[in-house]
Amino acid sequence: MKINWKLLLTGFSAAMILTACGTDSGNDNEKSNGSSGVVDETETNVDETNDTDLSLEDENEDEGQEQENVQSDMDKAALQDSDAQDYALYVLPEYTLTSEEPGRDSLYFGDDGEYFMRIETQLSADGDYEYLLENMQETLKASADTEELTEVTDEEKLPSAEGIERVKAFTVQSEDSPITGIVFEQGDLLIRLTIFDSPEAEHYNDFIQMGETIQKK
Template identity: 45%
Template sequence: MKSKWSFLYAAIATALLLTACGTDTGKDNTDGSTNGTANPVEDIDKGIDDKQEPTDPVASNNEMEKATVTDSDEQNYTIAVLPDYTLTSEEPGKDSLFFDADGSQFMRIETIANEPGTYDHLVENMIAILEATNEASTPAKLTDEAAIPTGEGIENATVFANGSVTGIVFERGSMIVRLTIFDSPNKEHFLNFLHMGETIVTK
């Protein structure tokens, strides 16, 4: 009789154990998450959706719609000049476009007739000028598209920099343009000078 009760207790215990094992506390819910646990994929997606789209640094610096078309007094070109900058004649064949708040930050503008050999001479001379501005370093050619002038009619643009001084030479029709930009150490005016320089056309 004793063994009969022992067998009955064992059978009951086994049934209870099987019932407990059949309960899945981690069973998937219809919303794609487990009981009491957030879905990590959903958390990542939500984090991406909540992120703000980055702004375009080039577009934020390009405000040429506010520029005024200005004639050079000494050279045969016009240029669109942004507010807070002033175009002045430096000497025959050279103009300067100054940042009004700090005259040490400016762009020298030279335009020369596009004749055989002139382009190469201007590039070589430009590199020599950059070397003279900082003898401790060597001018480096810039290949970043954001630093190279573009626009209708602009061809063979070459850009070299040495510290805060940048030299640019490009062809546009019958004219070769050379720009020498003397900027602040962090080049905060470079894009403005570049965009203004891109608007230089023959009168």
């Protein structure tokens, strides 16, 4: 029996070609898979960046909404004169302004009066800013029976309406709740506020917003 060498060599060559094609195909798949991995990683980074941007947008929207809510609340406030001092201010519906003694009023929250802001005013020409500031600090120390005061430096927690100058504020933690003293100048008035708030300081922003509206009658 004669071997057909030509046919055998042809078959062998075809087998080698198929093997080579298979190898190249495998290499191409590996390259393709590698390239796909890079693309997937890039897409992941883009997704993470988008998530961060969305988170910042949500946070900014929350802050903006909170500011709008404060402004909306003050839209409900009514202008009220002090009975004993020469000023007026805008008072929110849940608060009551009462004159306790000459030169000293209290702005109470709710019916029980547990949380309130004491208001004292003087004409700038007659008052002494440095004395008010020093006296305010001594009063805070005596109220909490401590020598440790913390200065309030966060501008969002200070009166900042147009015309307000020389703002200084200190806070102290009493046994039950925080007490904050603020002294500032507004037009012709020197103003001293003392805030006796809840443990969570939940009325602080209201007191500040109303205090900013104090104006000479």
